[in-house]
């Protein structure tokens with residue numbers, strides 16, 4: 001809306017349109033007449049305020065941007081820290097997994113060594129058993145009789161004690177050693193006089209088995225050993241089969257059957 005004063009001024013302007021220079025001079029005159037100062041201090045203040053306001057706006061915008069930038073960088077930094085911690089955890093997991101795998105591998109190695117040792121032991125045992133089995137088969141095929149952990153063979157010919165022993169040794173055995181009542185009973189099965197592995201040839205009266213052990217449990221027939229008629233009876237045979245105590249000392253040169261024993 002146009003005010004009354006403005007309408008008046010407009011009409012005046014229209015009226016003086018053809019005399020502008022004159023009007024301008026009149027105007028200058030009227031300003032000088034009223035003594036109004038050019039670019040008043042209010043205007044300056046106004047400009048100062050506007051400029052200050054503009055600067056404040058720029059400052060705020062700068063602050064805003066820097067704040068946002070700081071927040072953005074901080075968030076990025078936090079993300080990186082989290083990622084780094086994640087990676088750290090992952091690495092730690094890998095390391096612990098590797099450690100447990102290493103432990104497992106070492107344990108497996110130990111188990112493998114144990115198993116190998118066990119297998120070697122079993123292989124040895126197997127070979128031992130095979131040899132034993134072959135030995136059993138061999139003695140059984142040769143007509144030996146098995147009794148309580150040993151094979152026995154009664155000769156079919158007669159020889160002096162020393163030759164009898166040599167025959168046993170050639171068969172991987174020796175003359176029979178009697179260690180128990182059961183073995184003594186077993187030795188009485190043959191009804192012939194048979195040499196056993198007992199003698200006192202080294203020291204008179206000191207009866208020794210062929211394996212070097214001293215006589216402890218004996219089964220002498222009554223009256224024996226008697227070194228009968230000082231005939232130097234240094235070797236022992238089973239003579240009295242019908243008696244539990246069947247042993248007799250006799251001259252080693254005498255020829256008798258004999259019993260070999262192979263301990264298994």
Ligand code: MAN
Pocket residue numbers: 224226227228233248249250
């Ligand atoms: C025979 C031999 C001897 C034994 C006597 C016992 O002469 O066997 O060794 O001592 O009989 O009478």
Ligand code: CA
Pocket residue numbers: 224225226227228233248249250
């Ligand atoms: Ca005698």
